[in-house]
Amino acid sequence: MSLTPHIRANVKAALEEDIGSGDLTAQLIPEGSKAQAAVITREDTVLCGTLWFEECFLALDPACRIEWQLKEGERAEAGQTLCEIHGDARAMLSAERPALNFLQTLSAVATLTRRYVDAAQGHKAKIMDTRKTLPGLRQAQKYAVTTGGGHNQRAGLFDGVLIKENHIAAAGGIGKVMELAFRLTPPHIPIQIEVENMDELDEALLAGAKLILLDNFTVADMKLAVGHAAGRAELEASGGITLENIPLIAATGVDRISIGALTKDVIAIDLSMRLALS
Numbered sequence: 001m002s003l004t005p006h007i008r009a010n011v012k013a014a015l016e017e018d019i020g021s022g023d024l025t026a027q028l029i030p031e032g033s034k035a036q037a038a039v040i041t042r043e044d045t046v047l048c049g050t051l052w053f054e055e056c057f058l059a060l061d062p063a064c065r066i067e068w069q070l071k072e073g074e075r076a077e078a079g080q081t082l083c084e085i086h087g088d089a090r091a092m093l094s095a096e097r098p099a100l101n102f103l104q105t106l107s108a109v110a111t112l113t114r115r116y117v118d119a120a121q122g123h124k125a126k127i128m129d130t131r132k133t134l135p136g137l138r139q140a141q142k143y144a145v146t147t148g149g150g151h152n153q154r155a156g157l158f159d160g161v162l163i164k165e166n167h168i169a170a171a172g173g174i175g176k177v178m179e180l181a182f183r184l185t186p187p188h189i190p191i192q193i194e195v196e197n198m199d200e201l202d203e204a205l206l207a208g209a210k211l212i213l214l215d216n217f218t219v220a221d222m223k224l225a226v227g228h229a230a231g232r233a234e235l236e237a238s239g240g241i242t243l244e245n246i247p248l249i250a251a252t253g254v255d256r257i258s259i260g261a262l263t264k265d266v267i268a269i270d271l272s273m274r275l276a277l278s
Contacts, residue, residue, distance in 0.1 A: 001155075003051065006139040011055040013136065014098040023094040034278040035089035039082045039100070041107075042270035046114050047076055048147045049106030050083075052140065056099035061091035073110070073147045082271070089277060096273050104268040105137070106144040111269065113148025113262050119243050123250035125257045126151045128236065132260035141263040153258065154190070161185055162213070163193040174200060178207035192236070201225055205232055213238050213258070219248050226253040 050072050057064045064087030070076055082103075085092060116127045127150040133141045142152045154160030163177055171177035174193065181191045192211040195201045198221065204212050210232075214225055216239035229235055236256035237249050249257055 001139070003139065003143060007051050007055050010052060010102070010137065010140055011059055011098070014101065015056065015059060015095070018098050019094055023090070026090040026093045029089045029093065029277075031090065033089040035087070035092055035275050036278055037085045037092055037096075037273050037275040039085070039103070039271055039273045041076050041078060041080055041082055042272065043078045044111075045076050045107045045269045046110040046148055047072055047074055047082060047107055048110035048144045049103040049140070052102035052106065053083075053099045056095040056102065057085060057087065057092065060095050061088040063087060064091065075114075085273075086278075089275070092275060096275075100271050100273060101268075102140070104271045105134075105266055106140060106147075107269045107271075108266050109141050109144035109263055110148035112266075113145050113150040115243060116241075116246060116257075116259060116262070117149040119246045120250035120257065123253075125237075125250040125254050127262075128153050128256050128258040129262050130238075130258050130260045130264075131156065132264040134263065134266065145262055148262075150262065151256075159189065161189060161191040163191070165194065165196070168193075174203040175207045178204070178209060182208065194238075197221075198224065198228065201228065205229060209233055212236065214254070215239050219245070219252060222249060222252040222254055 047070055050068060054066055057066060066083055066085050068083045069081050076082060113127060120127060129142055129145040129150060129152055146152060161181055163181060168174055168177050171180055178193065185191055190211055192213055193204050193209050194213040194215045195204050196215050201212065212233045213236045214222055217225060222237055225235055234255040236258055237254045238258045241249060241257060241259045
């Protein structure tokens, strides 16, 4: 999937939201003035969102020049300059906040993902995202997860089936809902079912489930589930995952660990832009 349409749509919405009928404060700068600026990170981060950042400036000043000091996905230390910008002063000031909003948000997602990936190192479990994303930024945040070394789940309700407790109840049980899912779902679409205990795990396995989400299982029960499934299905741990307990969860042998906090509990990276007229 190409990111370009998403980037353009995200940036268009962000600039319209912020600038509206015109940047009143930028009028204080003489028209045609040129400037240079540097973006500095105030904390350690994994750089992510450079394409969104660039699009904000280029949309307002196509002649703008941005020189990055490191590549997307690389780690930066507190106090490090991320990039230098040269261009029209008014355009740079108008683009500043939307551009930094994208860069600090996506870098935050990539940075947190990298921490989880590092904490689970040495085990086979993949760190997965969820649909718990900021409205309008799903593709951007999912991209940031992969930049941080994580993996994407379904993009939406249209490209994957996740059967949860309400679906099970409405269909009349695990066996019935799995039968319906297999009959109605195209072969290329993944089908996953959520279970809450070992009895439900047994039912799901008996019904032929190949992708099972262990919802809020204890670490001990996850280990039991892995041994019980014995490779008959991929098992995904979900619920209550933290940086403190993920090493223990990964060590149970689960195949995947999904973490909503990667994209919903975003604490933006502290970035600043310093500008001077040329």
